Each structure stands twice: as C-alpha cells, then as structure tokens.
Amino acid sequence: MQNLINVDIGHLIGKEEQAGSISPNEYAKFAEKYGGVFEAVQSSLRERKSQMTLSLDEEPKIPEIKTLAEELAAKYENILLLGIGGSALGARAVLQFLKGPFFNLEKHEQPRIFVLDNIDPVITGKIEELIDISKTAIIYTSKSGSTPETAAQFIYFYNKYRSAGGDPRDIVICCDPGDNGINRIARDLNCHLLHIPRNLGGRYSVLSSVGFLPAELAGIDSYKLLAGAQAAHAYITGTPAGQNALFALGSCLHELSLREKPIHVLFNYSNLLYEFGLWFVQLWAESLGKRLSLSGEVVKAGTTPLTSLGATDQHSILQLFKEGPDDKVFGFVRIENVPGDITLPGEFAGEKEYSYFAGHTMNEQLHIEQLSTEMSLAGAGKPCYRISVSEISEECLGALFYFYEALVVYTAALWNINPYDQPGVEEGKNITYSLMGRRDYSHRREEYRQAVEKYDSERKNFNLP
Numbered sequence: 001m002q003n004l005i006n007v008d009i010g011h012l013i014g015k016e017e018q019a020g021s022i023s024p025n026e027y028a029k030f031a032e033k034y035g036g037v038f039e040a041v042q043s044s045l046r047e048r049k050s051q052m053t054l055s056l057d058e059e060p061k062i063p064e065i066k067t068l069a070e071e072l073a074a075k076y077e078n079i080l081l082l083g084i085g086g087s088a089l090g091a092r093a094v095l096q097f098l099k100g101p102f103f104n105l106e107k108h109e110q111p112r113i114f115v116l117d118n119i120d121p122v123i124t125g126k127i128e129e130l131i132d133i134s135k136t137a138i139i140y141t142s143k144s145g146s147t148p149e150t151a152a153q154f155i156y157f158y159n160k161y162r163s164a165g166g167d168p169r170d171i172v173i174c175c176d177p178g179d180n181g182i183n184r185i186a187r188d189l190n191c192h193l194l195h196i197p198r199n200l201g202g203r204y205s206v207l208s209s210v211g212f213l214p215a216e217l218a219g220i221d222s223y224k225l226l227a228g229a230q231a232a233h234a235y236i237t238g239t240p241a242g243q244n245a246l247f248a249l250g251s252c253l254h255e256l257s258l259r260e261k262p263i264h265v266l267f268n269y270s271n272l273l274y275e276f277g278l279w280f281v282q283l284w285a286e287s288l289g290k291r292l293s294l295s296g297e298v299v300k301a302g303t304t305p306l307t308s309l310g311a312t313d314q315h316s317i318l319q320l321f322k323e324g325p326d327d328k329v330f331g332f333v334r335i336e337n338v339p340g341d342i343t344l345p346g347e348f349a350g351e352k353e354y355s356y357f358a359g360h361t362m363n364e365q366l367h368i369e370q371l372s373t374e375m376s377l378a379g380a381g382k383p384c385y386r387i388s389v390s391e392i393s394e395e396c397l398g399a400l401f402y403f404y405e406a407l408v409v410y411t412a413a414l415w416n417i418n419p420y421d422q423p424g425v426e427e428g429k430n431i432t433y434s435l436m437g438r439r440d441y442s443h444r445r446e447e448y449r450q451a452v453e454k455y456d457s458e459r460k461n462f463n464l465p
C-alpha cells in the first residue's frame with residue numbers, strides 16, 4: 001500500500017489545545033476513543049461482511065468482460081455508456097485517470113467512449129450528431145433498472161439503434177440480478193447481461209463490471225485495478241489501528257466534523273483526478289448524509305463534500321478557502337510521478353516574471369503550488385491532509401477507490417449510520433414517476449399534482465427585460 005498511495009495527516013493535528021482543532025494530546029487518545037469502532041470495521045471488512053468488499057469477489061468475471069470488450073471493440077467505432085450516479089461516475093473516473101480527457105480525440109485501436117449521464121436533450125442531440133448509431137455499441141448500466149434518466153436514455157438510443165438496423169444482441173445491460181423490467185428486456189433482446197452483485201451499492205460498484213467493462217474497452221486492465229483494491233484491503237485489515245492510515249485519517253476527520261468543520265474539500269492536483277473528485281462527492285454525500293442513526297435517532301449526520309481542481313482553482317475558490325468561514329477540512333491529492341513530465345525551456349532571460357522557470361518541470365511546479373497552497377491554508381489554522389498517489393496506474397487508482405470507500409464505511413460506523421442506503425433521494429424519484437405517468441405510481445399522481453400547484457402558487461417571480 002505504501003508503494004501505491006501515501007497518506008499524511010500531520011496537519012490535521014493542531015500544535016496546541018485550540019477550539020476547532022485536534023491537539024496532539026487528544027490525538028494520542030484516539031486509540032482509546034475510536035479504536036473499538038475501528039477494529040469492528042476492520043473485522044467486518046476482513047470477514048467480508050461489509051458490502052463494499054463484494055468487489056473483491058469480482059475477479060472471476062473479468063475473463064468474460066475482457067472477451068466481451070474485445071468483441072465490441074472489433075465491431076464498433078463507438079461505445080455509448082448510459083448510466084447516472086454510481087453507474088457512470090466510477091467509469092468516468094477510471095477513464096479520466098488512466099486515459100485522460102482527450103481519449104476520444106486520440107488515434108488508437110479502441111473505440112471512442114461517450115458517457116451520457118444526463119437527460120439533457122442538447123447534449124443528447126450533440127452526441128447523436130457525433131456518432132453513427134449503427135456503429136455504436138450501447139451499454140445500459142443501471143443497478144436498479146428503474147432510474148428514470150437512464151431508462152429514458154436507453155429507450156431513446158435503443159429505438160435509434162434498432163431503426164438503424166443494429167443487432168440487439170450486441171447491447172450490454174449491466175444491472176442487479178432480479179425479476180424486473182431490465183432483466184426481462186435483457187432476456188427478450190438476448191443481449192449481453194452483466195450482473196452487479198445484489199448487495200453492492202451503485203456508488204461502490206466501480207470495481208465490478210460497471211467499471212471493468214468501460215475500462216477494458218479503453219485498454220485498461222481490470223485485474224490490475226482490482227489488485228490495487230486488494231492491496232489496500234490487505235493493508236487496511238492487516239495494520240493495527242495505531243499505524244493504520246485509515247484509522248488516523250477517519251478518526252481525525254470525524255473529530256473535526258464534530259468541531260464545526262462541516263465541509264470536506266478534496267483538492268485534486270491533476271486534471272486526471274477531476275472525475276475522481278466527482279465520484280468522491282457522490283460516495284461521501286449519499287453514504288454519509290443521513291437523518292437517522294442505525295438505532296433510529298435523528299442525527300443528521302454527514303459533512304458536505306466539495307471537489308476542487310489544483311492549480312486551476314487556486315485562482316477561483318481559494319480566496320474563500322483561505323479567508324472565508326473556518327468550516328472546512330482540506331484533503332489534497334497529488335500524483336508523485338508522471339510519465340513525460342515537461343521541462344520548461346529558458347526564455348526571456350531578462351524578465352524576472354519569466355526567467356525563473358528555466359529547467360523546472362511542470363509536475364514540479366504543480367507540486368510546489370500544491371505545497372504552497374496546503375501550507376498557506378495550514379498556516380491559517382485550516383486542517384489539511386495529503387494523499388500522494390505514486391503514479392498513474394491501475395493499481396494506484398484501485399487502491400485509492402478502495403481506501404475512500406473504506407474511509408466512508410469507517411466514518412459511517414463512527415456516526416452509527418448505514419453507509420449503503422440513500423433514503424433521501426427516494427421522494428424526488430417518486431414525484432417524478434408520478435408526474436411522468438408511471439403506472440404503478442398513478443395512485444399518487446393527483447396528490448403530487450395538487451402539491452405542485454400549491455408549490456407553484458407560492459413562487460415570487462420577477463421578470464427581467
């Protein structure tokens with residue numbers, strides 16, 4: 001694990017007793033305070049009782065996924081991945097970290113991959129203009145099979161694909177096993193059906209066929225992604241609390257959340273980590289934002305995740321981070337070694353604003369800027385931690401995914417909440433189903449229609465010219 005990622009929590013701890021920060025003395029007592037909960041989490045991970053560990057059993061499915069990816073890549077120019085939330089964000093993070101943002105513009109053997117995770121008609125139309133649907137394989141990923149945005153995308157593109165003479169047997173459906181609409185459609189179409197383990201929640205599913213198939217289609221090795229997660233698992237479950245990065249970071253973050261630090265910022269210092277930041281936001285928010293504890297008390301748990309991109313956001317939101325409310329914890333993520341680092345040439349030697357760059361590399365500058373920002377925030381009393389990813393590799397990313405999933409699971413245990421459900425998003429879905437006319441929600445349509453009427457009547461509108 002040390003070789004894949006390094007976790008530094010030194011600057012989450014204040015130098016002395018101070019409201020809003022953790023003193024060294026308090027930190028020394030964490031083993032006594034949180035050790036029991038941590039060890040319980042360690043055993044549930046070790047014994048594979050925690051649902052996130054279901055990913056570790058996904059290895060036997062990889063050969064089938066590799067074969068499918070090869071077949072589709074040989075036959076199709078494009079892949080259209082339809083999914084939302086956990087059914088898209090992990091794949092986006094994998095593709096961005098390992099292939100970069102310009103993958104579709106580069107020349108390579110693999111098909112171009114378009115991830116459509118919204119029902120924006122303008123973007124949908126643009127994608128349609130860009131691809132020839134008859135040369136496009138559709139992957140429909142939805143754990144539940146009932147998410148309305150993805151279902152709408154699927155019926156739209158299925159209709160286009162079929163009209164263009166596409167072979168339904170080449171469609172891939174990736175979902176929960178079960179006797180429901182999506183499984184029936186998959187069977188009727190006789191298309192490729194990949195099942196996600198029933199108890200592996202969507203936002204924990206990147207290390208399953210949900211992430212593996214898009215990865216393989218882009219030439220990324222799923223075995224290596226999983227190997228990184230397995231290494232993180234071995235480290236997390238096999239290292240005693242006192243030396244365990246997960247224990248140190250999770251305990252500090254929890255303690256700080258109780259001390260008026262309700263916001264957790266993940267400041268990623270690489271464009272390659274941009275999508276990882278979005279994946280983190282969903283994982284953290286849906287897993288930890290809970291009204292009720294496991295024993296039914298109202299706890300309103302959770303801290304608000306934000307993601308930022310360094311160095312870019314040093315020139316936008318950093319001013320607020322530094323001088324605005326003292327309500328945040330900052331996690332910096334950076335990549336230690338990048339291939340093809342760029343050395344800056346010497347130009348304009350007479351000009352002080354330009355001459356100092358000569359001989360420095362871009363990654364060196366990025367690291368110096370990351371350090372400067374971290375030090376500037378820590379110096380102003382803001383708690384900071386740093387994750388250093390050793391390189392751009394499948395193993396490192398797999399370890400990073402698994403580490404953050406385990407961090408969430410440990411944090412949930414400290415709050416005594418369920419990290420695997422998301423009751424807060426259900427009401428909005430129910431209203432959508434009713435208003436859109438889904439037949440099993442028709443009994444509530446009138447109730448919701450009246451509620452909408454009342455809600456709209458309370459608006460105070462101002463028209464601008």
Ligand SMILES: O=P(O)(O)OC[C@H]1O[C@](O)(CO)[C@@H](O)[C@@H]1O
Nearest residue numbers: 084085086087142143144147202
């Ligand atoms: O994979 P599904 O079932 O389509 O769900 C997509 C997303 O919707 C949610 O259920 C709720 O927003 C997420 O938890 C999930 O990742």
